[in-house]
Amino acid sequence: MDVVDRWTGRRAAALQAALRMTHEEFAGHLGVARRTVASWHARPDVVLRPELQRALDTAHERAPAGARARFSHQLNAAPDGPAVQGQALTVAIAVVTRPDHVLLVCRRDAETSGLTWQFPAGVVKPGAVPELAAVRETLAETGVHCTVREPLGERLHPVTGVRCAYYLCDYLAGDATNQDAEENVSVIWAPVNVLTRFIPAEQLYPPILHALEGVPE
Structure with missing residues (x-):
């Protein structure tokens, strides 16, 4: 056995x-969230947490011999090739605003310092509507x-290389709380004027900055 x-x-997608x-x-087999499995297909080079x-x-x-x-x-056929299920995936990203603030989640990320701030996002299933995926996630x-x-x-994200579709969203209701403790550490409403303290300016999609200039105070 390898x-x-x-x-x-x-490799997780290959298994x-x-x-x-x-x-x-x-996801049920491993005891993780479905979006965690989907993220492995979207980010094939990510090194998973311990x-x-x-x-x-x-x-x-524990897998059967045939599996x-x-x-x-x-792995032997294409150890460094494209991810299994080679269909390119899109991640829908929600830039949710309310007066002078934007919604952010703090994710666990083994590729950086261990934590990274991002906008809420979810992988779009084939045939699904990206706008609905952004709202749902x-x-x-x-x-x-x-x-x-x-x-x-x-755009293709400059760090992950994943295709991202961005949507400016309006807040409707609900308290911002961490509903996915497996993937995220925290959820906050960040002041728009200090957004680059959370996400480096060079990683921000320029149309986001332009859109946030119009967020009412």
């Missing part, structure tokens, strides 16, 4: 494919109800 020294998004499981089934490394070690060790053989074949992550005011455009 030994995996380090689990990445690509999922070898086990012939859907996102929901694989607790996920251990969960995947166990899933790999382990399929997993080994995939904002509610699931933060408990905040919002509505899309206008699209801000799309």
